[in-house]
Amino acid sequence: MxxxxxxxxxxxxxxxxxxxxxxxxxxxxxxxxxxxxxxxxxxxxxxxxxxxxxxxxxxxxxxxxxxxxxxxxxxxxxxxxxxxxAHNEEERVLLHLWRTIGEEERRSLMVLLRAQIIAKNAA
Missing domain, CATH: 1.10.260.40 (lambda repressor-like DNA-binding domains)
Incomplete structure (x- = not known):
């Protein structure tokens, strides 16, 4: 740009x-x-x-x-x-959604994502 x-x-x-x-x-x-x-x-x-x-x-x-x-x-x-x-349309949408939600919702999503990554790495 x-x-x-x-x-x-x-x-x-x-x-x-x-x-x-x-x-x-x-x-x-x-x-x-x-x-x-x-x-x-x-x-x-x-x-x-x-x-x-x-x-x-x-x-x-x-x-x-x-x-x-x-x-x-x-x-x-x-x-x-x-x-x-964003590397693709899906990431662009996720970034947009992330910016529109509140701080508490972001913290909750981060907890879920971290748990998902830990579970994946443990498998």
Whole structure:
């Protein structure tokens, strides 16, 4: 992903990159519906006429599968966050789901995953 300087440019590029990764065009209306905002609001954000609030930025980052730090311009490139790199669609979905659940749910899942790995290694 190329470096961009404004939040709006990064949001627009994130939408384009999501479309490329899914092999289709991702519309502003689709993104707006998914994150619970108006399409005109997303257009204003992408055009740098307005800035999304914290909750909206978090929702956009989750939808795109990028860090909010990247979208805000706090890091120059996604390669700074190697954990954002999913190797396939299943990993991308898991990463997205992981980011949408609460801390308690994450801890519970980690306990289950560790138990599963221990059981597999013991067999």
């Amino acid at each position: 190329k470096e961009t300087s404004t939040v709006g440019q990064r949001l627009k590029l994130a939408r384009s990159e999501k479309g490329k990764s899914e092999g289709r065009r991702v519309t502003q209306a689709e993104v707006a519906d998914a994150v619970g905002i108006k399409r005109s609001s997303l257009a204003a954000y992408e055009g740098d006429h307005d800035a999304p609030g914290r909750d909206t930025m978090r929702a956009l980052a989750n939808f795109y599968g990028f860090s909010s730090d990247y979208l805000l311009g706090d890091c120059a490139d996604l390669s700074t966050y190697p954990d954002n790199v």
